[in-house]
Amino acid sequence: MNDHSGKSISVWMATASLPLFSSLTKNEHANVCIVGAGISGLTAAYLLCHEGKSVIVLDDGPIVSGETERTTAHLTTVLEDRYYELAWLHGEEGARLLAESHAAAIDTIERIVIEEGIDCDFERLDGYLFTSPGESNAILEWELEAAKRAGLNNAEIVARAPLESFDTGRALRFPRQAQFHPLKYLAGIAKSIIRDGGRIYTQTHATKVDGGETASILTQDGFLVTADFVIVATNTPVNDLLAIHTKQAAYRTFVIGASVPMDLVHKALYWDTSDPYHYIRLAKDLLIVGGEDHKTGQADDTEARYLRLEQWARTRFPMITEIKFRWSGQVMRPIDGIAFIGHNPMDKKNLYIVTGDSGNGITYGTIAGLLLTDLIQGRENAWAALYEPSRKTIRALKRFVQENFNVALTYKDWITQGNLEKDALVPIGTGAILRRGLFKIAVYHDESGKMYECSAVCPHLGGIVAWNHSEETWDCPCHGSRFDKIGKVLNGPAINNLQKI
Ligand SMILES: Cc1cc2nc3c(=O)[nH]c(=O)nc-3n(C[C@H](O)[C@H](O)[C@H](O)COP(=O)(O)OP(=O)(O)OC[C@H]3O[C@@H](n4cnc5c(N)ncnc54)[C@H](O)[C@@H]3O)c2cc1C
Ligand code: FES
Secondary structure (H helix, E strand, C coil), X not given: CCCCCCCCXXXXXXHCCCCCCCCCCCCEEEEXXXXXXXXXXXXXXXXXXXXXXXXXXXXXXXXXXXXXXXXXXXXXXXXXXXXXXXXXXXXXXXXXXXXXXXXXXXXHHHHHHHHHCCCCXXXXXXXXXXXXXXXXXXXXXXXXXXXXXXXXXXXXXXXXCCCCCCCCCCEEEEEEEEECCHHHHHHHHHHHHHHCCCEEECCCCEEEEECCCCEXXXXXCCCEEEEEEEEECCCXXXXXXXXXXXXXXXXXXXXXXXXXXXXCCCCCEEEECCCCCCEEEEECCEEEEEEEEEECCCCCCHHHHHHHHHHXXXXXXXXXXXXXXXXXXXXXXXXXXXXXXXXCCCCCCCEEEEECCHHHHHHHHHHHHHHHHHHHXXXXXXXXXXXXXXCCCHHXXXXXXXXXXXXXXXXXXXXXXXXXXXXXXXXXXXXXXXXXXXXXXXXXXXXXXXXXXXXXXXXXXXXXCEEECCCCEEECCCCCCEEECCCCEEECCCCCCCCEC
């Protein structure tokens, strides 16, 4: 079990071990300090160390204990949003740069795997995009045209995806996609960082991040790291109050891993165009199927979602047997469909962020490593304007209004009743929100009968958290902050714990 991220455990945690590091015990200085040791932070650290920079990486869990541990690790140029939509939002050149940067990310991972000799099951394979029942096949025609204009010239329409048990109907085939074991890859990256002089500290929570000529990071234990540059790679920036969080939304997404006899399912990446969409791949004798997303903190029906995923998979892949894994994780969806990588808007200089990477964060994390290394080294990068975090995408205005109206509505929880009236009614092993006068309290009742009480007010911007029965966490419906059962912060943007009562 990985207590850092929540309750469920992914197949990767069960099948690989990561190197362990100690926590920071004194003030230190480096050229670059990176907060967050997931794919984004570790890739940037690896590339910067390779160029001779001194680098410190801080993480408040073990390394790779955030969303990277929960990924399904499709390495693809096929993004969550369609290229015809992305071209409408960002122009044809924007779509071309997007495709180019994701292809470069996959190439970079492949190159590192070879150069460093990392044994991580990396392999190239095809990807297939198909429509869901009731959807027009015209989507595939539009997407094929847009993908070709974006430079994905090898894409083609085929009669169906190569799945015997599941007639997908016409599908778009994208060659030269890839998959790997993310933890084995990052274990190799972490070792190379140390070899190249990098310093990695875990169990080290950053409580304050400041940019400027001399940037600084203060840790919960009172130590200070100073640096010429800081990269906040915490999946959602913990240093940013508002600028970015009005432009992206947090979603929970769910995955099952089902045993499947070897060689009965053709090895490839598969996606449908439902909303939310299904994503499928194989890892040896395991069929990994994901989907059923919902906005964080705005639903608590995880069991039903896992069951629907299982039914969906069993109908199409009747050869699957036992469901061996079930896990969930969080993705940050930007309103205009692409990640934010670059200088943190309205902040001091030398402070960079990477966020908004949707279900494509393994490639975006790698793009961030490449792009931020160039920015820190003072080099031009053709992708910089596209990923600029302060960009305003006029054509995404409707989505901006919808998402922020949804956030505004969640503040009604300040005036509603609690889930229950008294602490004593909170069932053992669960949590509930209680109202006490003007205040809302998050109460967790542990297995031994002990009650833990925190303020239910999220320290980010005052949303009221909700209990997530499946992960046993408190989730904020506003911008996706999450806290463990006794109120310790797990996911930003909150940087602090729920206040103890
Ligand atoms: C179920 C699921 C399936 C996915 N499938 C795919 C896929 O197939 N392909 C793909 O490309 N992407 C996929 N993604 C997205 C991708 O996995 C993520 O976007 C990516 O892993 C994010 O990496 P990251 O390094 O930015 O963040 P994380 O991996 O979340 O790393 C952030 C780190 O920051 C640390 N941290 C946070 N706050 C602090 C603090 N205050 N102080 C110190 N440390 C802190 C955390 O402990 C964590 O280790 C999926 C995501 C999920 C959840
Ligand atoms: S995450 Fe923004 S208010 Fe909770």
